[in-house]
Amino acid sequence: MTMTFEQFQATRRWSDDLAAAVSSDVWDDQGTPRGWLYLDALYIEEVREWWPQASLRAGRWHLLIERSEFLSDDLAILEHRLYVWAIASGYCGDPVTATDLQFDDYGSVWVMEPRTIAAHDWIAAHIPVDAERWGPGGVVVEPRCVADMAQGATGAGLRCAGPWGPVFTGAGEVR
Numbered sequence: 001m002t003m004t005f006e007q008f009q010a011t012r013r014w015s016d017d018l019a020a021a022v023s024s025d026v027w028d029d030q031g032t033p034r035g036w037l038y039l040d041a042l043y044i045e046e047v048r049e050w051w052p053q054a055s056l057r058a059g060r061w062h063l064l065i066e067r068s069e070f071l072s073d074d075l076a077i078l079e080h081r082l083y084v085w086a087i088a089s090g091y092c093g094d095p096v097t098a099t100d101l102q103f104d105d106y107g108s109v110w111v112m113e114p115r116t117i118a119a120h121d122w123i124a125a126h127i128p129v130d131a132e133r134w135g136p137g138g139v140v141v142e143p144r145c146v147a148d149m150a151q152g153a154t155g156a157g158l159r160c161a162g163p164w165g166p167v168f169t170g171a172g173e174v175r
Contacts, residue, residue: 003092005065008083018043035061036075039091044078045101065117081120082138088116101153103146103162110146112164113138122156 015021018033022041027033035045045062047055056060058071063078065085072078086092100119111134111175114120123139132140141149150160 002087005080005083007094008038008086008092009079012079015043018045036079038079038082039086042082042086042091044075044082051098068117069089077137081117084115084120085117099161100158101139101150101160103150103160105143106161106175110141110143110145112149116158119153119158122153122158126152130139 014034015037016032016034018024018035018037019027021037022043031048032052033045033100035043037043045064047058047060047062049056052060055071060075061072061075061078063070063072063082065081070078070081080086083092100114101122102113102115104113104161112123113134114123114137120137127139130170134140146162150162
């Protein structure tokens, strides 16, 4: 069973020395990195006074996932990105590989929730920044737009799941 986002957040603990906590020597000698540690292996680093001014202006928290960097004041958003990556990488139980975007019907609105970094990136590229959000990563979608959203996402190579079945191809087909 895969760990929930809330269970993942519950593993968070503060570390005054991330380098020692994760047994890594990747940090420069500019100071001791500190921040939040998850599952005793993953982390979100606090941006410190010796960081470049552009980083200091971009946000208090720094997340590095593979070759992608994220800076933000919104810790929950970064935690969700890290959680999605942790699931896909097998840190949180069984890897979730079948679904990139999950669509759920809440009656008058639908919610599109990214389950992978690729889905987060697709949302960032195709959904307006001021779109209504649902929880840390979900986006509210009007019912009339669900099929178009799923079709656009599947056209970009993402796998979508929802009430229609495990994978939606945009034409109502399940594969």
